[in-house]
Amino acid sequence: MDFSHTIYDSTGQDNFVSLAQASSAYSAHHMNTFMKQLLSTIDLDTLGSIYFRHLSMALPLAKIDLASVKEAMCFGQEKISAPCIVTLPFVNTAITTSGENIFAVYSFYEELERQERNTLATMHQIFAKPLQHALEFERLKLMMTKDALTGLGNRAGFDEASKRLSSRCNRHRSQFALLVIDLDNFKSVNDNYGHLEGDRVLQEVASHIAHALRHSDEAFRFGGDEFCCLIDCETSTDLLAVANRLHQRVNNCKFMQQKNISCSIGGAIFHPEENLETVFKRADEALYRVKLTGKNAYLAA
Numbered sequence: 001m002d003f004s005h006t007i008y009d010s011t012g013q014d015n016f017v018s019l020a021q022a023s024s025a026y027s028a029h030h031m032n033t034f035m036k037q038l039l040s041t042i043d044l045d046t047l048g049s050i051y052f053r054h055l056s057m058a059l060p061l062a063k064i065d066l067a068s069v070k071e072a073m074c075f076g077q078e079k080i081s082a083p084c085i086v087t088l089p090f091v092n093t094a095i096t097t098s099g100e101n102i103f104a105v106y107s108f109y110e111e112l113e114r115q116e117r118n119t120l121a122t123m124h125q126i127f128a129k130p131l132q133h134a135l136e137f138e139r140l141k142l143m144m145t146k147d148a149l150t151g152l153g154n155r156a157g158f159d160e161a162s163k164r165l166s167s168r169c170n171r172h173r174s175q176f177a178l179l180v181i182d183l184d185n186f187k188s189v190n191d192n193y194g195h196l197e198g199d200r201v202l203q204e205v206a207s208h209i210a211h212a213l214r215h216s217d218e219a220f221r222f223g224g225d226e227f228c229c230l231i232d233c234e235t236s237t238d239l240l241a242v243a244n245r246l247h248q249r250v251n252n253c254k255f256m257q258q259k260n261i262s263c264s265i266g267g268a269i270f271h272p273e274e275n276l277e278t279v280f281k282r283a284d285e286a287l288y289r290v291k292l293t294g295k296n297a298y299l300a301a
């Protein structure tokens, strides 16, 4: 991860400090939760009544819930008058959604007294390490759920995501679907072209699967030449459409055509109160039936 932080720039530039920059996937939600935890540890007396004018130019980027920051700071409302906002030394937390440079924390200090700046420098020293650790922790967590070869989620990632999805579906009485994709005769690629070429096929297939899905869907490499997708859809007709799209896209990709191989797909819709094992078993059984009856097709449970 590209991580850097600078503690207190005493040379007097406008940008007091760029506390942290990270390029790992980092959501606004994570950041919000983390900031709330951080804020709850602040000694408000130490912080005193440091006020910053919030720079409106940064607002469009600011995904953090500023209201919750105010609330967590526990300052009396009468002290906060628009357009001023009381925040931590982190005046603006800018979070982009592109996945690159996910957040940057800036403070602007030109209006501060010397003593206030010193307090800020101390605050930064206090927060930089925990922030760095939290980021590192998130990065490691992310690595643990990613498949190194394809960049898709791995089996642990799938377990985590499917549990999250199933509890949401149970709560909202909604549904989602599962597709299990297995390459046909993939072993022949390894045997005839070598393991490295086999790896390349898996990478290309993974990329095509990921690109064929919508934003709300997720793809994983379950292991070997087997992939899984969690699909946001509720009817077998919709699922059939997604499965056909994936089937075509994977079969038509360059390496699959060159190596003359195909894929088989099994699908099942998760119903509220069904458990994850049974929906997976149903999709896997459908896949197994495709394999037994000639491969290269889609079947729903």
Ligand SMILES: Nc1nc2c(ncn2[C@@H]2O[C@H](COP(=O)(O)OP(=O)(O)OP(=O)(O)O)[C@@H](O)[C@H]2O)c(=O)[nH]1
Residues within 6 Å of the ligand: 149, 182, 183, 184, 185, 186, 187, 188, 190, 194, 195, 196, 197, 198, 199, 202, 223, 224, 225, 291
């Ligand atoms: N190159 C490569 N091969 C792998 C990897 N993981 C598993 N495999 C190979 O993938 C193959 C999967 O086995 P099978 O599913 O039985 O092979 P298949 O020829 O696709 O058989 P069917 O599914 O019945 O069509 C085995 O030959 C494994 O050695 C990997 O990371 N890279």
